[in-house]
Amino acid sequence: MPEMYPLNEPYDPGLLDVGDGHRIHWETSGNPGGKPAVVLHGGPGQGSAPGMRRMFDPARYRVVLLDQRGCGRSLPHATTSLRDNTTDHLVADLEKLRDHLGIDRWLVTGGSWGTTLALVYAERFPERVTEIVVSAISTTRRSEIDWLYRGVGRFFPEEWARFSLGAEDDVAAYARLMADPDPAVRDRAAAAWWRWENVVLSLEPGAPPVRDEPVDAATLAFVRLTTHYYANAGWLDEGAVIRAAGRLAGIPGVLIHGRLDLSCPVTTAWELAEAWPGAQLLVDDHSGHRASDVKRGWKLAALDRFAG
Template sequence: MSAAASSDRRGLYPPVEPFASGMLDVGDGHSIYWERCGTPGGKPAVFLHGAPGGGCSAKQRQQFDPALYDVLLFDQRGCGRSTPFASLESNTTWHLVADIEALRELAGHDRWMVFGGSWGSTLALAYAEKHPERVTELVLRGIFLASQQEANWLYKYGASELYPETWSEFAGHIPAAERHDLVAAYHKRLTSDDPAVRLAAAKVWSMWEGVTVTLLPDPEMLADFTADDHAVAVARIENHYFSHDCWLEPGQLLRDAHRLRGIPGVIVQGRHDCCTPPAAAWALKQAWPEVELQIVPDGGHLFTEPGITDGLVRATDRFAGKAG
């Protein structure tokens, strides 16, 4: 569970442009944006972004060797370039699992590697446990099992002790009488008929998340996180999922981890991840003993942190048969 020495750490691959992209009508009024990067006919992989509601970025493509991979990235329902924007209708974990299967069929793959971080790890586990026969390997970062304990850490007590000044702003946006259930209070505002009310709540919600995902202050990332469109999509969709326990039964992902047996896997987890603390990754390791758990001693939550990048790139290289 040790990380590579700092001097030996791998970085991201150079920027790469998609060789194909498009929109897929998945029904229920939703169309999702997809793109394929790397080399046609390379090792099939699918990338699952986080939040939920975050959308894909160009830098996320760089975690895969483009000479070896044919990787499909897509914006999940309601976010990024998918339409309708910030929609909560027909937007659940199981809709997304079905979308992944539709994209696999579109790409013409029988099986593929599944890569997901943060909420993407939740979705990757839900997909792999439902369709284990379609998964060749799992590469996961910042494990989130969608438990009440994890939600309480972020929205009741835990992270609030590490970032008291930002927590004061987050909780302070809600009248004192409603602060006993901040997720419900924000849901009321994020689904308001008043666009100004929605936007104000979205910016505060996204600022709170932006602070918890950074190991060190990153003003540029926070500016992106709280930009109007990004904030609205992340806050509305994320709150929508958390308000419904991500449509998972209590303990479901650990309960069904036996379905992952025989699937090679790597978890890259930051020791100082304040958004998704290491306890969830450790619990998953106990339920799925075959997985390789790497705890990065100087790592937080984001894939762009040096130790996290190193672990993820080494994992994708290894699963593509690349030595070193």
């Protein structure tokens, strides 16, 4: 197993008022004079985690973690409001946070949904990005969303029958349930959605068991945000992220993916690498969506190399 860096404590955390009634929780760790890097969590709505800091050499990096609108320690929580919560808002928040922290340019890294956000941000503000390191590549196309919440059902027909609402668009139908005024309806929908998320990962080593679980506030926020974003395909034109990848020319990029990823098929990573001049695509033939020793080692190596 590649050795990650010891967990180091964050310093100088805060809640940044980004407007629209939202305050974004952020924290920094590592060397205050080190190379700036921002970590974009997945989900949407997953929130940041302390272990994300362990990928960076604390002597060489100034690491910025944040909770995107509506999740983690950001306010208001998605369990109470989805107002002014779109991809455009999240991109604008990143620029406000960068400016607030006095950072001119930073390395951007993320995984799964965090990949989409990283790419959209970098395509709009390439002059603010030094390097990009992303894993479990997703660009939030409707075709990708349809695969994850319909196509994968071919592998798990009994679980798909349990998850599907029989609607023309199950994701939109779940989004409506998550907006229902009855908390019992929201709880049942969140539990079913969370079970499906675990089903899709269930073939991978170390995956959590597939079982019915009570939902908490974090799960409710995750499901409400995920269905909100995916029902709208991230408010992105179909294929726009890959079509705009030429804007990333000159930005060193490392794309890390598992060939057996059922959540995000490797074809998206390959298409992105083909459209992004100079990007390096690394595919682990023996892993899926979750982290693996091989992929973790590749990410550590890329971040060490970019630290300078």
